[in-house]
Amino acid sequence: MKISIILSLITLLLTGCGNNNEAAQAPSAVTLPVLSINSSTATTESEFPAAIEGTVDVEIRPQVSGTLDKIFVDEGAYVSQGQPLFKINDRSYREQLNNALASLNAAEAAAVNAHLEVEKLAPLVQNKVVSDYQLKTAKASLNIAKANVAQSKALVGAAQISLSYTLIKAPVSGYIGRLPKKQGSQLSPADPEALTQLSDIKEIYAYFSLGENDFIHFKSQYEGNTIHDKLKKLPPVSLVLSDNSVYAERGRVDMVDGQFDKTTGAITLRATFPNSKGLLRSGNTGKIKLSMQHKNSLLVPQEATMEIQDKIFVFLVDKKNTVTKQPVSVGGKSGTDYLITEGIKTGDRIVTKGFESLADGAVIIPEKEKKAVAKI
Incomplete structure (x- = not known):
């Protein structure tokens, strides 16, 4: 009698342990926000190093x-x-x-x-x-x-x-x-060093360069049969100074060099800025902030990405709500969004928050789906 009771207790303990292991092996799915990716027109701002000169820089020599x-x-x-x-x-x-x-x-x-x-x-x-x-x-x-x-x-x-x-x-x-x-x-007129340099800085010129691909894209955005016509349609540009402050006055791009530099493969452009207060001097450096539009672009919030060893990842959600860590290529920024060039396509879904502890193959419960807002 005692032996049968002991065997019954052992059987109950073993059954209980088996159920606990099964429960540990099958965690419940978490509920996370999901974003559907749609194509839109995005505006990005790119910065290009610029050298600042006066409209007239004259060496004074005897x-x-x-x-x-x-x-x-x-x-x-x-x-x-x-x-x-x-x-x-x-x-x-x-x-x-x-x-x-x-x-x-x-x-x-x-x-x-x-x-x-x-x-x-x-x-x-x-x-x-x-x-x-x-x-x-x-x-x-x-x-x-x-x-x-x-x-x-x-x-x-x-x-x-x-x-x-x-x-x-x-x-x-x-x-x-x-x-x-x-x-x-x-x-002496043969002196290697000038007496001084005289700069007319009522207006200043900021010279910057575009690579061939950037220049082709730059030209394609604006209407006009010639570069001169396209420059008239170009919106004002900003000048970022060396301390990352933005110069108060806006300028206009009014000149494109006649040819590409064979050494660098870039072409020089000139933006003219008013400088009536004389705050800028010849020899200053800065960056030209140039806005460019990108049609049919895929935008992903920066907070929906993860950076690992200089690579950017998102968590894709398939039809069965299974997540996969997917590397993407970033072509620029538009506000707080990344402009994605490779890795995802229109219609894909990604997890936007709470993905830090997710592993490939995990199943989630999507919250009510949001759609990416078009940036125009």
Whole structure:
């Protein structure tokens, strides 16, 4: 009797353990939000490194040799067109001008004498007092005297130009750069270093480059028969500064280079920005933020993706509500969404939240399905 009771208890214990193992092996499905993927038109913003220059960047160099006598401006100062910047010692050039003027006076006096000689001989030849040969010789001497006058005037003009070069003036309005030369320095037109650089920055140019594929896509978005026509349809662009702040003024792309760079395979574009407050200077760097539209694009919220070892994954849900971890290729960002180029297609469903602990092959219970909102 006791033996039968013990056997019954053992049988009940074994049955209970078997049921517990079966329950542990069959966990219940979790309920998770699911998103249906539809194609739409997306707008992405791409950033391209840009070099900033003034509309006019002029190197100021001496055109004559001499000692730098005076500096009329300071580094960073704003100057107006025609304002004096530097003065080179002009004593030797004034002496050259005085010498040229003296030579001109002598040539003009010689021309007057030659003219008088012709006037004196002309009636004598008519009266056959002197030979015609003497008159011809006098006329030739007069022509030589006139040529000497013209040559002397040219020398005076050259001396005046050289003298004027000793006062260096601003060719345009703008801001002065660094002043590497100090008062007393010896200057020469052959100096490798300029006196300074003058930048007109009422407007600034931001130069950036597009690769061939980006440029083809860029052109295809806007109507027009020529690049010039397409640029007129291009919306304003933004400039992101080196500290990641966005410049307050918007600019316009108004120039495309005539050819691709054979070394980089890229083409240069130019965006012009107003700079009336002078906040930007030539030599600044930044990034041009360019908006591009992508038709028939697949958008996935960033929060619905998982990044593992530099790869992006989503969790696909099949018809039986079984999930699979699927790698995808990201072509850009549109707001908080990723633009997916490979890995999923229209009509696919993905898990949007709570997938951190999901394993391939797990079965879920989808919440009421949402649809991706089109980005236009």
